[in-house]
Amino acid sequence: MTAGLFSFELRATDTLSAARASTFVTPHGAVEMPAFMPVGTQGTVKGLSVDAVRATGAQMILANTYHLALRPGEEVVKTLGGLHAFSGWSGPILTDSGGFQLFSLAQNTKVTEEGASFRSHIDGDLFELSPERAVAIQETLASDVAMVLDHVVALPNDQSVVRDATERTIRWARRCREAQTRGDQALFAIVQGGLDPQLRADCARALAELDFPGYAVGGLSVGEEPAEMYRILQATVPAMPADRPRYLMGVGRPRDLLEAIRRGIDLFDCVLPTRNGRNALAFTDAGPIRLRNVQFQCDPRPLEYDCPCAGCRHSRGYLRHLSMANEMLGPVLVSVHNLTYYQRLLAATREAIRHGRFSEFADAKLRGWESLED
Amino acid sequence: MTAGLFSFELRATDTLSAARASTFVTPHGAVEMPAFMPVGTQGTVKGLSVDAVRATGAQMILANTYHLALRPGEEVVKTLGGLHAFSGWSGPILTDSGGFQLFSLAQNTKVTEEGASFRSHIDGDLFELSPERAVAIQETLASDVAMVLDHVVALPNDQSVVRDATERTIRWARRCREAQTRGDQALFAIVQGGLDPQLRADCARALAELDFPGYAVGGLSVGEEPAEMYRILQATVPAMPADRPRYLMGVGRPRDLLEAIRRGIDLFDCVLPTRNGRNALAFTDAGPIRLRNVQFQCDPRPLEYDCPCAGCRHSRGYLRHLSMANEMLGPVLVSVHNLTYYQRLLAATREAIRHGRFSEFADAKLRGWESLED
Numbered sequence: 001m002t003a004g005l006f007s008f009e010l011r012a013t014d015t016l017s018a019a020r021a022s023t024f025v026t027p028h029g030a031v032e033m034p035a036f037m038p039v040g041t042q043g044t045v046k047g048l049s050v051d052a053v054r055a056t057g058a059q060m061i062l063a064n065t066y067h068l069a070l071r072p073g074e075e076v077v078k079t080l081g082g083l084h085a086f087s088g089w090s091g092p093i094l095t096d097s098g099g100f101q102l103f104s105l106a107q108n109t110k111v112t113e114e115g116a117s118f119r120s121h122i123d124g125d126l127f128e129l130s131p132e133r134a135v136a137i138q139e140t141l142a143s144d145v146a147m148v149l150d151h152v153v154a155l156p157n158d159q160s161v162v163r164d165a166t167e168r169t170i171r172w173a174r175r176c177r178e179a180q181t182r183g184d185q186a187l188f189a190i191v192q193g194g195l196d197p198q199l200r201a202d203c204a205r206a207l208a209e210l211d212f213p214g215y216a217v218g219g220l221s222v223g224e225e226p227a228e229m230y231r232i233l234q235a236t237v238p239a240m241p242a243d244r245p246r247y248l249m250g251v252g253r254p255r256d257l258l259e260a261i262r263r264g265i266d267l268f269d270c271v272l273p274t275r276n277g278r279n280a281l282a283f284t285d286a287g288p289i290r291l292r293n294v295q296f297q298c299d300p301r302p303l304e305y306d307c308p309c310a311g312c313r314h315s316r317g318y319l320r321h322l323s324m325a326n327e328m329l330g331p332v333l334v335s336v337h338n339l340t341y342y343q344r345l346l347a348a349t350r351e352a353i354r355h356g357r358f359s360e361f362a363d364a365k366l367r368g369w370e371s372l373e374d
Numbered sequence: 375m376t377a378g379l380f381s382f383e384l385r386a387t388d389t390l391s392a393a394r395a396s397t398f399v400t401p402h403g404a405v406e407m408p409a410f411m412p413v414g415t416q417g418t419v420k421g422l423s424v425d426a427v428r429a430t431g432a433q434m435i436l437a438n439t440y441h442l443a444l445r446p447g448e449e450v451v452k453t454l455g456g457l458h459a460f461s462g463w464s465g466p467i468l469t470d471s472g473g474f475q476l477f478s479l480a481q482n483t484k485v486t487e488e489g490a491s492f493r494s495h496i497d498g499d500l501f502e503l504s505p506e507r508a509v510a511i512q513e514t515l516a517s518d519v520a521m522v523l524d525h526v527v528a529l530p531n532d533q534s535v536v537r538d539a540t541e542r543t544i545r546w547a548r549r550c551r552e553a554q555t556r557g558d559q560a561l562f563a564i565v566q567g568g569l570d571p572q573l574r575a576d577c578a579r580a581l582a583e584l585d586f587p588g589y590a591v592g593g594l595s596v597g598e599e600p601a602e603m604y605r606i607l608q609a610t611v612p613a614m615p616a617d618r619p620r621y622l623m624g625v626g627r628p629r630d631l632l633e634a635i636r637r638g639i640d641l642f643d644c645v646l647p648t649r650n651g652r653n654a655l656a657f658t659d660a661g662p663i664r665l666r667n668v669q670f671q672c673d674p675r676p677l678e679y680d681c682p683c684a685g686c687r688h689s690r691g692y693l694r695h696l697s698m699a700n701e702m703l704g705p706v707l708v709s710v711h712n713l714t715y716y717q718r719l720l721a722a723t724r725e726a727i728r729h730g731r732f733s734e735f736a737d738a739k740l741r742g743w744e745s746l747e748d
Contacts, residue, residue, distance in 0.1 A: 042695070042696075043692070044696060044701050046701065046702055047421075047701075047703055048703065049707070071695070071699055072671065072695045072698070076671060076695070079674075080672060080674055080692060081674065086689075298450055298454060300453075300454055300455065310423050315454050315460070317454045317460075318417070318460055318461070318462070321416070321417065321446045322418060324446070325416045327416055327418050328420055328702060329420070329423065331702065332423070332702070
């Protein structure tokens with residue numbers, strides 16, 4: 001698939017699963033997929049310089065339209081040169097549309113066919129977001145990939161509520177496309193449909209007809225069991241175009257990534273590596289390390305011997321000390337490690353897919369994580 | 375002066391002032407003086423990786439005995455390989471003795487001739503610190519330079535209280551020296567004497583007779599006017615041995631550094647660059663920049679055009695955004711800038727002294743800072 005400044009090319013497809021390796025080209029560089037985007041909510045991956053983010057192996061980052069529109073405001077970002085110059089991140093950037101934050105953060109959200117109005121979680125100011133406004137803000141921010149405004153609802157919910165929100169999401173996707181004016185920004189559609197496989201597949205097919213350059217699965221990882229999420233992916237992904245990037249929004253744990261890749265997903269974002277990093281929980285191939293545990297007080301080993309990250313140049317004992325002493329460097333170094341862990345996992349996954357051994361790779365990783373149950 | 379693994383060599387002396395350039399060699403490397411040590415209170419310069427600290431130009435860092443003895447405890451640091459392995463900082467490290475923290479942080483401090491007992495500011499536990507114990511803890515931490523335990527008192531104070539504490543400081547210095555067992559750690563004495571020039575000079579001479587490898591001026595920058603501090607330095611420094619490093623503890627603003635160097639000081643530490651960095655105040659040659667001020671909201675300029683630091687790869691507008699949004703990266707980047715500012719100032723000062731133009735250099739800097747009044 002080539003569309004203007006963007007292209008998506010499949011490099012390898014697994015024979016035993018729907019996993020695939022691909023290259024997605026944007027105006028700010030190529031992304032080898034499957035890929036994981038660190039979350040830079042407010043135009044910064046919490047605590048990390050852009051060099052540190054790059055050093056983890058990250059290729060593309062995510063920023064949040066809702067947060068940036070509230071503070072500092074998209075016009076300030078534009079005046080300072082757009083998101084790339086603003087944040088200093090020269091690689092590809094994806095912005096979400098604010099749909100998820102309307103659902104999770106905003107207060108007194110009212111959704112009509114026209115759009116959503118809500119109170120800011122910062123100062124309670126009234127804010128209005130329509131499909132057109134969501135596109136306009138993202139065009140002002142100047143990300144490489146913009147997301148359509150979707151209508152996210154709590155799960156489980158009445159079938160009629162979910163169906164209504166899903167159908168609105170499709171109508172809003174069309175309005176977003178019609179509002180688009182930039183040729184250097186790819187707009188991705190979002191599949192909704194709750195936990196109803198049929199609704200999900202119908203939504204995916206309806207959006208596919210609109211011919212977007214990329215498709216996301218939204219409204220998952222909102223409290224449902226992982227098995228539920230895998231079941232929904234199983235039903236949804238085959239109805240999404242095979243020649244476009246497929247992005248699973250807001251997911252997830254390392255095992256969720258492999259299970260989703262197995263079902264045909266190419267792109268992820270999630271706050272887990274950085275949020276857990278700030279809470280002194282480190283990911284490793286042998287399961288999680290909770291650094292505040294006293295057993296690590298005098299542990300001279302790095303989190304992982306073979307990890308090249310800046311955190312792994314220190315002992316677990318030192319990282320624990322930083323955490324116990326409430327030193328900023330603790331969250332920074334454990335976030336660096338966790339993001340590096342995710343990027344190394346994705347790099348190894350791409351390699352496994354290209355060499356036709358994804359299933360054995362994934363199974364071995366999953367066995368190693370058996371103690372990783374958070 | 376050469377003593378075991380340490381040496382101190384004067385490289386140049388200013389003809390118009392007491393400023394001098396020198397090299398101080400320690401088991402973990404040489405320090406070009408005058409030098410500024412970033413403060414790594416708990417074994418970390420707040421928010422900065424050791425690579426980031428090194429990149430600011432820092433040669434030597436300071437760590438606090440009091441803080442590390444309370445948490446994680448000096449035996450934990452030793453088990454993890456000593457302060458260098460623990461913190462990852464491979465260059466020279468100086469530890470203070472805890473004397474200043476007894477005065478500023480501890481609760482219910484009781485000082486007798488034997489030593490001090492006090493309640494920890496963390497958990498209220500009873501803690502005892504004597505000259506012998508201060509040396510033992512620092513030997514366990516394994517810093518390159520240890521400081522004697524001194525008796526710091528509030529200023530202004532009764533002449534008899536100050537005299538008593540000063541005389542105790544001299545007796546404790548002798549006890550510290552007698553308690554020393556490591557040959558790879560230099561023990562520096564501390565001149566006290568409040569704001570009494572005669573007491574200061576007498577203390578300096580008494581300590582000089584004890585032949586320490588280095589001397590500090592303590593108990594200043596505790597609220598007195600800068601002019602008072604300069605006056606005391608003027609009276610004290612000439613009584614300190616010329617062939618040993620002279621360290622002014624806990625000072626100060628950029629102008630204080632130049633005024634102290636003019637009076638013969640070689641070494642400094644201070645929390646100002648990092649503490650101000652965390653409060654979004656940046657040092658520049660044209661005076662301070664308070665980034666939270668709305669005038670910087672859309673300012674595309676770096677803090678300083680010629681500064682090579684990681685912070686100056688971003689706009690003032692972005693740094694302001696990080697601060698307003700309470701993002702960790704804000705304190706990190708402004709701290710990086712401020713430490714870089716201090717190190718560049720010290721490097722330029724050494725250069726000026728070596729080329730016999732210290733006075734004009736200092737006068738030009740002081741004129742530039744005229745707006746810098748905090």
